[in-house]
Amino acid sequence: MKNDFRARSHPAYWAFIVHRVSGLLLSLFLPLHFWALGQALQGEAGLESFLRWTDRPLLKFAETAVVVLLAMHMAGGVRLLMLEFMAWRDWQKSLLAVAAGVSLAAGLAFLLNIV
């Protein structure tokens, strides 16, 4: 017999899901990122017109989501490195909360910058 969601409903498992899903979504975004940078190869105007196109509110909203995803993946990754390479600490759940807080703060800072 296998575990279902009831066995998995605890903060460290949610952190695993967030880390895994943010990583997968970022890997989907990465080709788009390189394609956008590749526009510069056709000259400054090509990249510039693409960047102006991304100034639309909906795209800025999507960009904020990417920033939050990046922050979540990084904060989660730092947490894992601390967990594996530093001495064990009993406040692992607080570390999770700090990682979540840092991610949210990064997203808010980005939003404040563009609004």
Added chain:
Amino acid sequence: MSTLSVKVWRGTESGHYQEFEVPRLESQTVLDVVTYIQRSLDPTLSYRFACRVGMCGSCAMTVNGKARWTCRTHVSKVAENDCIEIAPLHNLPVVKDLVTDMQPFFDKWAQAQGRFQGNKTRKDDFERVQPESRERTLVDAGIECIGCGVCYSSCDVVAWNPDYLGPAALNRAWTLVNDVRDTGNKTRLAAVAGDAGCHACHTHMSCTERCPKQLSPTAGIAGLKRAVLTAALKGEL
């Protein structure tokens, strides 16, 4: 008298939940409920227990989806709308009803070199280990495991990779790695360094979350990862 609606797994790997109505009593444990069913309602129900006080680790089952010691779990703590669901431990072969075959679990302790290996005889003097020493403190943090299988049953990596040694066996290996009297660490680190060893852990921390003794196998597994890395850098692996 109020009653409790209890769904109990019947069968082996394939089977179904059978419903029973059990009188609700004060300070009733889940093990009391299972015992009542077997003694008063259906004597064909199979389950396993011994000490009833959280020392032997044989009564672990899955209660409302989470692995627990049934003897130390009060019904009031887990019942939802006066209902509980009781299943055998997950990730282990089911012998019958609530009884699992623990052999794969204990075989992995042996695979992880969970046996103490010393080089002294009874003619030698006692080894002197300071209780405050770093190694002994690390051993103390993991030594109280009684082998109930709750962590193994809660671990998703065990379900994904059936060869994975699992939290309990790795925790045992970690206590021996820190035992200054032990002489088997070279083979032990090699045994836990493979694909099915400490590096397979995804740090879900379900073992740490569910351990009834509040141990943290995740901490031991992280320690093993560091020990394996150090040994590899020194060329000892």
